[in-house]
Amino acid sequence: MYNKDLIENVRQWKKDEEIYSKELGKTVEKAESPMLKLILTIASLDSYKHSIVYGFIEEMLNKGNEVPMLQESKEVLKSLENHILEESKAMEFLINVLEDNNIKNDKFLEFAFKLIYKDEVLHHILLHDAFNALINLNDNTMKELYEAIDNWIKPN
Secondary structure, eight states: OOOHHHHHHHHHHHHHHHHHHHHHHHHHHHOOOHHHHHHHHHHHHHHHHHHHHHHHHHHHHHHOOOSOGGGOOHHHHHHHHHHHHHHHHHHHHHHHHHHOHHHHTOHHHHHHHHHHHHHHHHHHHHHHHHHHHHHTTOGGGHHHHHHHHHHHHSOO
């Protein structure tokens, strides 16, 4: 079992991220600049997302991974497959948009589209590797997911 201090720290970070998300959301309402609103909204949503991830971490620290991924239903697999296809379409759209000179010349639009593209690539990696782990009926294929994420977050 894991250290109780780690579990408590994770629980506290979960609460803190929820608070940060709400506070940033209130700040967005006061801002007028579209760029500032965009940045604050992204930070708020990321803090909210982090609080959810901390919740899953806490659950794993307390209970472990009691339900192997291999037991997921065909409905879950179909949903993953459909979303992977949609992510591919989104990435193709965004690549085309980002190659447009009008977008390249508008730094705000370029910035906003790049933010979406970055997330779509990450989602595609996560969903693709989780799907492969499920269809290969081998939890060890999750290693590919962890390696892909490690490569994604390494500093250049």
